[in-house]
Amino acid sequence: MTDVLIIGAGLAGTAAALWLGDHGHDTTLVEARPRIGGRALSRPWGAGDPVEFGGGWLRADHARMIALAARLGVPLIPRAPAITGQRWFQDGKPLPAPSPDMATHEGGMARLRVDAALMARGGEEATQLSTLTAAAYLDDRRMPPSVRREFLAWWAISGSGDPARIGVTELLTPKLAGGLQVKLDELALTVQGGASRLVEAAARESRAALLTGDPVERLEDCPDGVQAILASGRVLSARAALVTAPLNTLSQIRFTPPLAPPQAALRAAGHQGQAIKLLIRARGVPPGLLATGETAGLRWLYADHLCPDGSTLIVAFGLFAETGEPSEAAIRSALAAAFPEARFEGFDWHDWVNDPFARGTWVSPALATLPLYDPAHWTAHPRIAFAGSDHASAEQGWFEGALLSAEAAVASLHRHLTQGFPAP
Known part of the structure; x- marks a missing residue:
């Protein structure tokens, strides 16, 4: 029996494994995907360093991210360059001014x-x-x-x-x-080699046992610990559990006994984060240009940096409800509206909205459900803790929020593991 079973091997889960190890607790990480990283997804696309298909930026005041990167020997690099100019577009056409x-x-x-x-x-x-x-x-x-x-x-x-x-x-x-x-x-820093590199380094240093590609389907609170039943039928036991899976995927896990009413209500409602992030390669666009407006469902395009082959990597955002699954024709249209001088070379993306292990992008609470995010609703159970940027008490949606919530969960679990769990 391991000390803590951690469900989800994104940044919150792997950092928690690292910090629990610092306290002398052994952990097992269980990840539904065949890879670790969660909504951090860095992978090669053309020449040069891996690019970020998920979260990738952090602020200069994100002390936990900066400290974790320093501990793991993963360099952080400034986002470059500064904004060199802004353009506007509407209905597929460039505008000389916003109005x-x-x-x-x-x-x-x-x-x-x-x-x-x-x-x-x-x-x-x-x-x-x-x-x-x-x-x-x-x-x-x-x-x-x-x-x-x-x-x-x-x-x-x-x-x-x-x-x-x-x-x-x-x-x-x-x-x-x-x-x-x-x-x-405020998007001041990026992780050299990609945010996935930081997650992988945390997992390695934690020395946690790691299982991938086997989702947890049931989590039971038992008299002497917790028990997880995986999709493969495998059963894992631990003294406690830390759930770091995204909020919109909690409905895939059956909890016994059931979640408390506020937790169950938020699990049913989910959060509303349904953005789309596109990466576009083009030539003829100098880094630092920002274009905003609306065309082909996209609303924000930023010429982020030059690639080794001389093309420019452009990061674009929109709302999935407005873009749907992007087509090359639509992206060419949006690029022409934002940067008429650009020569399109290609685009890529990851569909986080339909990803079965994300079901959305970074957390975006509906106004009506805000009270359900109160940390008091998610910290009452001593043996089953929750962490992740969706549950953060501050910096919600950022990697820093994932670490903040993991830090709090580790402190709580360590206290109960060393002092004993209260009687149910």
Whole structure:
């Protein structure tokens, strides 16, 4: 019997295995996929280093990620270059400016900054704003079409789901007072060799036993520990369990006894993160250019860096509900709208929305379900803990959030493993 059975070998799971090992606890990692990494997915595409088909950026203040990378000897590199210019597009055509009526456009953008400052100060007005979905906010403020396009372009990254269901506070943050481009400025660092490299290094150093390609179908809380039944029929026993599987996949695991009512309600509802991330290779586009608007379902395209072969890697985002499965014709159209001078060479992506072991991108809570994310609902059971960026009490949706939640779960499990579990 192992000390802790960890379900999910993404960043939260492998980091937890590493830290539990620091406390002297042995662990077993069980991953449903044939690979580890979770929503970190780095793989080669053409020449050069692997590219990120999942999460890849972190902020300069993500202390846990920086410390973990330093411990594992995995270098972090600055995102380069800075934004060198912004362009706009609409309905498959480039625009010379965000709007022919720039006074109205700037007035709307100023309203965004005022409301962001209100949110930062708190109080009654902030409380009222926090009750609005993004769509309701744009209607309430009567934002002009150009501001809606710019807002929703950044929403494809930050909100990543239906604006009619997700609270406007997902984007209306204090940092917005500095302008929407601050959202790109904060994406300061990347992992050399890809985020998957960091996960793999954590798994190796943890010395955890590792099982891949065998999903957990049932997790039972027993009098003397926990028992997991895998799809293969294999049965694993442990003193405790840590579940780091994405929120939208928890319905694939049967819990005995059943989850508590708030947990069950959130498992049934899931989160709404349904963005699409595309990687496009093109020539003739200098790195640092940002294009925003809407065409072919895409809303945000950024010329990230030059590849060894001289092409530029362009990272693009949209909402899956608007793009569907991308076609080459659609991507060519979007590229022509954003960067008319570009020469298209190819595109690639990973369908996280239909990935059976993700069922969505980074977490994006529906406004109605926000109370169900309260950590108190997910930390009450001493023998079965939950971690992952979907459950983070802060930095939700970031790798830093995955580590924050894993750190808290490790502390709780270590306490109970050394002091004894309370009687049920």
